[in-house]
Amino acid sequence: FAQDVAAGKSSFNKCLACHAVGEGAKNKVGPELNGLNGRKSGSVAGYSYSDANKNSGLTWDEATFKDYIKDPKAKIPGTKMAFAGIKKETEINDLWAFLAQYTAD
Ligand code: HEM
Structure with missing residues (x-):
């Protein structure tokens, strides 16, 4: 899996302008992405979501994220x-x- 993670890190460059992940990650244009696996959509404290995201009823996991x-x-x-x-x-x-490497803080 090491290779996949490295490729994923480089793909995450597309997200970096708006999202942080890892130790000390803060909300930016978008919410921080720690603990995404199992996290309810729209649930990061202190981040101002759209109603659409907040009320989507999704829980982020491998299937919902990929979709x-x-x-x-x-x-x-x-x-x-x-x-x-x-x-x-x-x-x-x-x-x-x-992303799945980063558990909730
Ligand atoms: C929301 C992932 C790129 C801005 C989200 C959410 C995820 C996500 C999973 C939902 C979070 C939640 O419900 O807590 C990603 C990934 C990206 C990416 C993996 C790259 C592949 C971007 C980019 C921008 C951006 C480039 C800015 C131009 C936002 C914003 C929200 C959001 C503003 C909140 C949406 C809302 O409240 O309606 N992102 N994102 N994202 N993202 Fe991204």
Whole structure:
């Protein structure tokens, strides 16, 4: 899995302008992404979500994340995340491997 995580880290460069993850991660344009696996959508304290994201009823896990990141506006209509998504299955898998390393603080 080491290779996947490394590729996922580099894919995360596409997210870095808006998201932080890892020790000391703060909310930026978007919420911090620690502990994403099992986290309820719209639940990061101190981050001001859109109603669409807040009320989506999703819990982030491998399946919901992969579906979301393919086409964020399709999964959460009305999201304020201005990102077209990632279409390549392998890149999505690597990104999940990278993000899933970071448990809740
Ligand atoms: C929300 C992941 C790129 C801005 C989210 C959420 C996830 C996520 C999982 C939902 C968080 C939650 O419910 O707590 C990612 C990943 C990205 C990426 C993995 C790169 C592949 C970006 C970029 C931007 C951005 C480039 C800014 C241009 C936002 C914003 C929200 C958000 C503003 C909150 C949406 C709302 O409240 O409607 N992102 N994101 N994201 N993201 Fe991203």
